[in-house]
Amino acid sequence: MSPSKLDSIGEASISCSQQENGFINSFSLFSEKAVDELLQSPVQGTDEHLIEFSEAMRTVAKALRRAAEGKASAQAEAAEWRRKYELERARNLQLEPKEQLPGQHGDDAIIENLINQNNKANGKFLTCCGRNGICSHEVLRDGEPDSDSKIVRKASFKLSWCCKGEQSDQHKHDIVSFERGNITTAERSSKQISLKWESHPQTVLVMTKPNSISVRILCTEMVRWLREQKNMNIYVEPRVREELLTESSYFNFVQTWKDDKEVLLLHTKVDLVVTLGGDGTVLWAASMFKGPVPPVVPFSLGSLGFMTPFHTENYRECLNQVLKGPISITLRHRLQCHVIRDAAKNEYETEEPILVLNEVTIDRGISSYLTNLECYCDNSFVTCVQGDGLILSTTSGSTAYSLAAGGSMVHPQVPGILFTPICPHSLSFRPLILPEHVTLRVQVPYNSRGHAWASFDGKDRKQLAAGDALVCSMAPWPVPTACQVDSTGDFLRSIHEGLHWNLRKTQSFDGPRES
Ligand SMILES: NC(=O)c1ccc[n+]([C@@H]2O[C@H](COP(=O)([O-])OP(=O)(O)OC[C@H]3O[C@@H](n4cnc5c(N)ncnc54)[C@H](O)[C@@H]3O)[C@@H](O)[C@H]2O)c1
Numbered sequence: 001m002s003p004s005k006l007d008s009i010g011e012a013s014i015s016c017s018q019q020e021n022g023f024i025n026s027f028s029l030f031s032e033k034a035v036d037e038l039l040q041s042p043v044q045g046t047d048e049h050l051i052e053f054s055e056a057m058r059t060v061a062k063a064l065r066r067a068a069e070g071k072a073s074a075q076a077e078a079a080e081w082r083r084k085y086e087l088e089r090a091r092n093l094q095l096e097p098k099e100q101l102p103g104q105h106g107d108d109a110i111i112e113n114l115i116n117q118n119n120k121a122n123g124k125f126l127t128c129c130g131r132n133g134i135c136s137h138e139v140l141r142d143g144e145p146d147s148d149s150k151i152v153r154k155a156s157f158k159l160s161w162c163c164k165g166e167q168s169d170q171h172k173h174d175i176v177s178f179e180r181g182n183i184t185t186a187e188r189s190s191k192q193i194s195l196k197w198e199s200h201p202q203t204v205l206v207m208t209k210p211n212s213i214s215v216r217i218l219c220t221e222m223v224r225w226l227r228e229q230k231n232m233n234i235y236v237e238p239r240v241r242e243e244l245l246t247e248s249s250y251f252n253f254v255q256t257w258k259d260d261k262e263v264l265l266l267h268t269k270v271d272l273v274v275t276l277g278g279d280g281t282v283l284w285a286a287s288m289f290k291g292p293v294p295p296v297v298p299f300s301l302g303s304l305g306f307m308t309p310f311h312t313e314n315y316r317e318c319l320n321q322v323l324k325g326p327i328s329i330t331l332r333h334r335l336q337c338h339v340i341r342d343a344a345k346n347e348y349e350t351e352e353p354i355l356v357l358n359e360v361t362i363d364r365g366i367s368s369y370l371t372n373l374e375c376y377c378d379n380s381f382v383t384c385v386q387g388d389g390l391i392l393s394t395t396s397g398s399t400a401y402s403l404a405a406g407g408s409m410v411h412p413q414v415p416g417i418l419f420t421p422i423c424p425h426s427l428s429f430r431p432l433i434l435p436e437h438v439t440l441r442v443q444v445p446y447n448s449r450g451h452a453w454a455s456f457d458g459k460d461r462k463q464l465a466a467g468d469a470l471v472c473s474m475a476p477w478p479v480p481t482a483c484q485v486d487s488t489g490d491f492l493r494s495i496h497e498g499l500h501w502n503l504r505k506t507q508s509f510d511g512p513r514e515s
C-alpha cells in the first residue's frame with residue numbers, strides 16, 4: 001500500500017463523521033469511505049490480502065463504534081435511573097416518619113440523613129398530606145432550640161389549585177379520564193397555585209445582591225422590622241451578618257451558617273426566603289437549595305426583574321400579606337444536570353448534579369471552532385448542533401439567554417424544556433420545546449475539533465472534553481416564587497415592562513378603509 005493511501009485512511013479516520021441508518025456516527029475510528037476508496041483502486045483490486053485486511057478493519061471499526069454507542073446510552077439510562085431514585089427518595093423522605101438513631105444528634109444527624117440517604121434523623125418528623133393537596137407538608141423541629149432557646153417549628157402550608165377563579169382544596173389526580181369511549185382531560189398542570197399557611201411562618205432567610213448601597217440600607221431596615229414587628233427569626237449570608245454587625249451590635253440576633261454542610265440544612269429551618277436584588281439574586285438564592293426550596297418573595301432592586309415582581313417602596317404591606325396568606329405562587333421548574341466524563345470508570349464517578357432555574361448552556365467558550373454537539377432525547381437521536389452552542393432552558397429561563405438566541409417566550413407554569421441553538425450554522429434549524437418528562441443528552445463527539453463548555457445559570461463553567469456528555473432532565477424540586485398578582489398577570493407584566501413586548505403606536509382612525 002502506498003504511504004499516501006495509508007495517510008488518507010489515517011486522516012479520514014480522525015476527522016470523519018458519517019451517517020448510518022439516519023444517525024450521525026461520530027464514534028468511527030476508521031472511515032468506511034476511505035476503506036471503500038481503497039477497495040476500488042486498481043492496486044487493491046488485484047490484492048486479495050489487502051481486501052481481507054480492509055474488511056477486518058471495517059469489522060473492528062463497527063465493533064468499536066457499537067461499544068462506544070452502548071456505553072453512552074447506558075450512561076444516559078443510568079442517569080435517568082438515578083434521577084428516578086432521587087425522586088423516590090425525596091418522596092419517601094416526606095412520607096416516612098423518622099425514628100431517632102442513638103448516638104446521632106442535631107444537624108450532623110440530618111446531614112448524615114441527607115448525604116448518606118439514611119432515613120433516620122434526630123427529632124425530625126416529616127409528613128405529607130399525600131392525596132388531598134398538591135404538596136401540603138409539615139416539617140417539625142422539636143427539641144432544637146434556636147438562639148433564644150425557643151422551640152422552633154417549621155411552618156406548614158398547603159398548596160391548592162384554583163379552578164375558574166375559585167380556590168379548591170381538592171386536586172384531581174386523574175389527569176385523563178376515559179368515559180363511554182371519550183377521552184377528556186380532567187386537570188391541566190398549569191393552573192394558578194395558591195399557598196395557604198397552616199401555621200405561622202417564623203423563620204425568614206434574607207438574601208441580598210452584594211455591593212449595592214441601596215440593597216444594604218433596605219436590608220438593615222427590613223431585618224429590624226421583621227424582628228421588631230413580626231418577631232421572626234432571621235437568617236442572612238455570612239457576608240451580610242458582618243455588614244449588619246458593623247452597623248450595630250443590635251443585630252446580634254441574626255443567624256447565619258458556617259459551611260456548606262449547614263447550607264444543606266437551610267430548607268429544614270427556613271419558612272420563607274426574601275431576595276433583595278435582580279433576577280440574578282433569585283438565581284443565586286435558588287442555587288443555595290440543592291433539594292426542596294421554601295417559598296421565595298423576590299423584591300426588585302435590579303434593572304429588569306422578570307422574576308422579581310415585588311416593589312420595595314411598600315415592602316411592609318407585601319410581607320404582611322405574604323406572612324398572612326393565602327398567596328398565589330409560580331412553581332418554577334428547574335433542570336437537573338449531570339456531567340458524565342468519558343474518563344469516569346463507572347457511573348458512580350459521575351459529578352454531583354447541578355440544578356438550574358434558567359438554563360444550562362453548552363458553548364464553544366474561547367475556542368474559535370464550531371461546536372459539534374450530538375443531542376439525544378430519551379436515547380433517540382435529535383440532531384447535531386453545529387454553531388456556537390446550545391441552550392437547554394426552563395420555561396422561566398425562556399425570557400433570558402434562550403430568548404436572545406431566538407427561542408420562544410413561554411409562560412413559566414408550562415412544564416417543558418426549551419432546546420435553543422446558539423447561532424446554528426444551518427438555514428433550517430429552529431428551536432424546539434420538549435415535554436417535561438424527557439431526558440436530554442448532549443454529547444461531545446470523539447472526533448470533535450475542540451472542547452465544549454457547560455455553564456449553569458451563567459455560572460460555574462465546566463469544560464467538556466471529547467467523549468464527555470451532559471445529561472439533563474426536569475428536577476423534582478421547583479422554586480416556588482410568590483406572585484404580585486398571579487402567575488399569568490406577573491408574566492405578562494414582565495414581558496411588557498421588561499422587554500416592551502409588541503410595543504407599537506396604534507394606527508390612527510383616519511386613512512384608507514375597506515368599503
Ligand atoms: N445574550 C444573553 O442574553 C445572555 C448571555 C449570557 C447570560 N444571559 C443570562 O444571564 C443569566 C444570569 O443572570 P445574572 O443576573 O446572574 O447575570 P447578569 O448580571 O449578567 O444579568 C443578565 C441579565 O439577564 C436577565 N435575566 C436573568 N434571568 C432572567 C430571566 N429568567 N428572564 C429574563 N431576564 C433574565 C437579568 O435581569 C440581567 O439583566 C443567565 O442565566 C442567562 O440566561 C443572557
Ligand SMILES: Nc1ncnc2c1ncn2[C@@H]1O[C@H](COP(=O)(O)OP(=O)(O)OP(=O)(O)O)[C@@H](O)[C@H]1O
Pocket residue numbers: 207208209210237277278279280281282283284301302303304305
Ligand atoms: N447573594 C449573592 N451572593 C453573591 N452573588 C450574588 C448574590 N446575589 C446576586 N449575586 C450575583 O450578582 C449579580 C447581579 O445580581 P442581580 O442580577 O440580582 O442584579 P442586577 O444585575 O443589578 O439586576 P438585573 O439582573 O435585573 O439587571 C448576578 O451575577 C448574581 O449572580
